[in-house]
Amino acid sequence: xxxYESDANIGNIKLIAVDMDKTLLTDERVLPQGLDERLxxxxxAGIVFCPASGRPAPKLEEMFEDIKSRIAFCPDNGACVxxxxxxxxxxxxxxxxxxxxxxxxxxxxRAVPVLCCYDDAYVLAHDHKYHDEISIYYSAINYIDTFEGxxxxxxxxxxxxxxxxxxxxxxxxxxxxxxxxxxxTNAGREWIDFMNLGVDKGAGVAHLCEHLGIDIADAAAVGxxxxxxxxxxxxxxxxxxxxxxxxxxAHAKWRIPSNNDGGVLTLxxxxxxAR
Numbered sequence: 001x002x003x004y005e006s007d008a009n010i011g012n013i014k015l016i017a018v019d020m021d022k023t024l025l026t027d028e029r030v031l032p033q034g035l036d037e038r039l040x041x042x043x044x045a046g047i048v049f050c051p052a053s054g055r056p057a058p059k060l061e062e063m064f065e066d067i068k069s070r071i072a073f074c075p076d077n078g079a080c081v082x083x084x085x086x087x088x089x090x091x092x093x094x095x096x097x098x099x100x101x102x103x104x105x106x107x108x109x110r111a112v113p114v115l116c117c118y119d120d121a122y123v124l125a126h127d128h129k130y131h132d133e134i135s136i137y138y139s140a141i142n143y144i145d146t147f148e149g150x151x152x153x154x155x156x157x158x159x160x161x162x163x164x165x166x167x168x169x170x171x172x173x174x175x176x177x178x179x180x181x182x183x184x185t186n187a188g189r190e191w192i193d194f195m196n197l198g199v200d201k202g203a204g205v206a207h208l209c210e211h212l213g214i215d216i217a218d219a220a221a222v223g224x225x226x227x228x229x230x231x232x233x234x235x236x237x238x239x240x241x242x243x244x245x246x247x248x249x250a251h252a253k254w255r256i257p258s259n260n261d262g263g264v265l266t267l268x269x270x271x272x273x274a275r
Contacts, residue, residue, distance in 0.1 A: 001240075001249050001252070001253075001254065001255050002253070002254055002255070003254060003255050003256070004239060004254045004255065004256045004266070004267055004270055005270070006254065007237060007253070007254050009236075009237070010237065010270055010271055010274045011271065011274030011275050012218050012236075013047065013218060013219070013220045013237055013271050014046070014047055014048065014214045014215075014218045014219065015047065015048040015049075015050060015072075015205075015208070015209060015212070015214050015218070015219040015220065016042070016047065016048070016049055016050065016219070016220045016221075016222070016267075016268070016271070017050045017051075017052040017074060017201070017205045017208075017219065017220070017221045017222070017231055017235070018049070018050070018051055018052060018221075018222045018264055019052055019053060019201075019221075019222060019223040019224060019225075019227075019228050020051055020052075020053040020055060020060070020063075021053070021054075021055075021188065021224075022188075022224045022225070022241070022243060022244075022259050023222055023223055023224045023228070023241050023259055023263075023264065024051070024222075024259065024264050025259060026259055026260050027259065027260055029136070031063065032259075032262045032264070032265055033262075034262065034265055035264075035265065036066075036067075038265055038268045038269070038272075039067060039071070041268075041272055042268060042271075042272070043070060043071075045272060045275055047271065048071070048072055048208075048212060048214070049071045049072070050071065050072040050073065050074055050205070050208060051063070051064065051071075051073055051074070051075075052073075052074035052078070052201045052204065052205065052221070052223075052228075052231060053074070053075060053077075054076065054077045054137075054156075054158070054187040054191065054193055054227055055075060055076075055137050056075050056076055056116055056118065056119075056121070056137065056138060056156075057073060057075040057076070057080065057082060057118060057119070058119055058120075058138075058139045058140070059136075059137055059138065059139055060073050060075050061073065061082075062139065068085065069084055069085045070084065071084075072084070072208055074201060074204040074205060074208065074231075076116060076155050076156040076193075076195065077156065077185065077187070077193050077195055077199065077200055077201055077204070077227050078195070078199050078200050078201045078202070078203050078204025078205070078207075078230075078231075079091045079155035079156050079195045079196070079199050079204075080118065080155055080204075081204050081207050081208050081211075083208065083211060083212070088207065088208070088211045089204070089207045089208075089211075090118075090155060091155055091195065091196045091198075091199045092153050092154065092155055092196075093154050093155060093156070093157070093182070093194070093195070093196055095151055095154075097181060097182065098115060098154055098157050098194075099147065099148075099150075100178075100181075101113075101157045101178060101182070101194055102115060102147045102157065103147070104174075104177065104178075105157075105159050106124070106147070108159075108169070108173070110161055110163060110165055110169055111159045111160070111161060111169070112124075112127045112130050112134070112159065112160040112161070112162065113127075113147070113157065113158075113159050113160075114134060114138065114157070114158040114159070114160060115147065115150070115152070115154050115157055116138070116154060116155065116156040116157065116158055117152050117153060117154045117155075118153065118155065119140060120138070120139075120140035120141065120142060121134075121138040121140070121141050121142070122141075122142045122144055122147065122150060122152070123141055123142070123143055123144075124143070124144065124145070124146070124147070125143045125144060125145055127143075128143055130160060130162060133160060133162070133190075134160060137158075155195065155196075155199075156193055156194065156195050157182075157193070157194040158187075158191055158192070158193050158194075159174070159191065159192045159193075159194075160190060160191055161189075161190055161191070161192070162190075164189045164190055165189075166186055166187075166188070166189050166190055166191055166192050167186055167189055169192060170184065170185075170186050170192050174192050174194075178194060181197070182194045182195060182196060182197060183195045183196065183197050183198065183199050183200055185200070185226055185227045186225070186226040186227065187225070187226070187227045188225055188226075193227065200227070200230035200231070201221075201223075201227060201228060201230050201231035202230030202231040202232075202233065202234035202235075203230065203234075204231070205219060205221065205231050205234060205235060206234060215236075216234060216235055216236060217235075217236035218236060218237075219235040219236060219237065220235055220236070220237035220238070220239065220267075220271070221234075221235045221237070221238055221239070222239045222240070222241065222256065222263075222264055222267065223239075223240060223241075223244070223248070223252075224240060224241050224243060224244040224245065224248065224259070225244065225245055225248065228240075228248075228251075229248070229251045232248075232251045232252045233251055237253070237254075238251070238252040238253050238254065239252055239253070239254045239255065239256050239267060240252040240254075240255055240256070241255075241256055241257070241258050241259050241263045241264075242255060242256065242257050242258040242261070242263060243258040243259055243260070
């Protein structure tokens with residue numbers, strides 16, 4: 001795979017959608033030093049920056065608190081899109097359908113189901129022992145005795161796998177059972193996410209491009225794992241970080257340095273230099 005320097009049209013990029021965990025964030029789950037000044041320069045150049053993540057909107061906005069009104073967000077794997085503080089797209093899951101997934105997960109001893117509802121989430125009380133892991137991604141968690149009877153607006157179901165066995169669970173159980181009704185994807189080895197059919201990071205970036213009048217051929221995406229594939233395959237400029245899983249080589253055109261080596265910062269500098 002070629003490195004980012006061989007993207008001859010890198011100066012045409014008008015929007016950059018960036019995955020968070022293991023892509024923009026270091027392994028310590030912190031933003032790289034020097035990002036703020038790059039974001040200022042991107043704004044000055046009229047280039048839209050968009051964190052694109054399985055994380056919900058509140059957690060994403062919290063990480064970019066000072067500039068959240070100036071950038072875009074593609075949270076929940078594209079199940080909603082925010083631009084300059086306003087939702088420009090939402091995709092709610094049918095209540096009866098999310099109850100089917102939750103009921104299945106409740107019976108799976110490997111699984112910790114989480115119902116995602118834009119600003120908060122619902123988790124069973126007996127799973128409170130996983131609060132430290134779940135609260136990394138969800139600020140407001142409602143612990144309840146049962147999911148039965150719950151009728152709230154939800155755009156994503158997530159299932160946490162404390163034993164890091166999300167990949168076999170996805171292949172053997174959840175994808176075969178639900179893929180005809182929902183888009184099912186791995187978000188690393190700990191999580192499986194469920195959104196409406198047609199919802200993924202690629203569709204989210206496409207909604208944002210349409211809203212902004214940007215040709216998706218002039219959009220870039222950066223990722224490292226399964227749930228990044230749809231946006232990598234949809235945009236004109238697709239990049240993976242050097243720490244990406246090997247199977248991701250088939251889904252991007254170019255490679256940038258790893259998350260711990262500030263790969264996204266390197267890419268932003270190259271885009272700005274080519275303007």
